[in-house]
Amino acid sequence: MNREYAEDGVVLRPIGVIRSPYEDPVGMPIQPGGARGVRGAVEIFPEFGDGLADLEGFSRVILIYLFHRSVGHALRVVPFLDVRERGVFATRAPRRPNPIGLSVVRLVGVEGYRLAIEDVDILDGTPLLDIKPYIPSIDAFPDEREGWFGECDRDVREVRADRRFVGDPTGE
Ligand SMILES: C[S@@+](CC[C@H](N)C(=O)[O-])C[C@H]1O[C@@H](n2cnc3c(N)ncnc32)[C@H](O)[C@@H]1O
Numbered sequence: 001m002n003r004e005y006a007e008d009g010v011v012l013r014p015i016g017v018i019r020s021p022y023e024d025p026v027g028m029p030i031q032p033g034g035a036r037g038v039r040g041a042v043e044i045f046p047e048f049g050d051g052l053a054d055l056e057g058f059s060r061v062i063l064i065y066l067f068h069r070s071v072g073h074a075l076r077v078v079p080f081l082d083v084r085e086r087g088v089f090a091t092r093a094p095r096r097p098n099p100i101g102l103s104v105v106r107l108v109g110v111e112g113y114r115l116a117i118e119d120v121d122i123l124d125g126t127p128l129l130d131i132k133p134y135i136p137s138i139d140a141f142p143d144e145r146e147g148w149f150g151e152c153d154r155d156v157r158e159v160r161a162d163r164r165f166v167g168d169p170t171g172e
Contacts, residue, residue, distance in 0.1 A: 016048065018122050020038070020123060021124070025094070026161055028160060029121045031156050032106075032119035033119070034156045039116070040124075052131075061131050062131070063103050072169050073096050073169070075097075079093055081154045082154075095165045104119075
C-alpha cells in the first residue's frame with residue numbers, strides 16, 4: 001500500500017443523495033431487514049447519471065454512503081443488538097474511523113436519475129458514495145459463521161436505534 005494514502009487520507013466525491021423518511025438517527029431501523037417496505041429514493045447527480053444504465057435488471061443494490069451525522073469514532077462499542085462491548089470492526093456501528101455505511105436495499109425502479117428504493121435504514125440527506133448491484137450468486141454466503149451476531153437473541157426486525165452513537169464519544 002502506498003504510505004501516502006495512510007498519511008494524507010483520501011478524498012471521495014459523493015455521486016448523489018439518499019432520501020428517506022428518517023431525519024433523526026434515534027428510533028429508526030438499524031438494518032434493511034428491520035426496514036422492510038420503508039420507501040426512499042436515491043438522487044444521482046446528473047454528471048453520474050449515465051452510470052445507471054443496466055441497473056434496472058437488479059432487484060437489490062448495495063448502497064455505500066457516508067454516515068454524515070456521525071461525530072468522532074470509538075474503537076470499542078456496544079452494538080444495538082448486543083449488551084457487550086465489541087471491536088467496532090466487528091460491528092455495523094455508525095461511529096467508526098471511516099464513517100462508511102453499507103445497505104443492501106430493494107431497487108423498485110429507475111426513473112431518470114432517480115432510483116426508487118425500499119428497506120431503507122439510512123438518514124434523509126445522506127451523501128451517497130457508490131452503488132453496486134447485489135448479485136446473490138457472488139455476494140451471498142449464507143452458511144458462514146456470524147461471530148457474536150450468531151449468539152444474540154435480539155431480532156433485527158424489532159430493534160430500533162437509540163442514542164448510543166449520537167454525539168461525540170470524546171464528550172466534545
Ligand atoms: C447500525 S447502522 C447500519 C447501517 C448499514 N446498514 C451498515 O451496516 O453499514 C444504522 C443506524 O445508523 C444511523 N444512521 C443512519 N444513517 C446515518 C447517517 N447518515 N449518519 C449517521 N448515522 C446514521 C441510524 O441510527 C441507523 O439506525
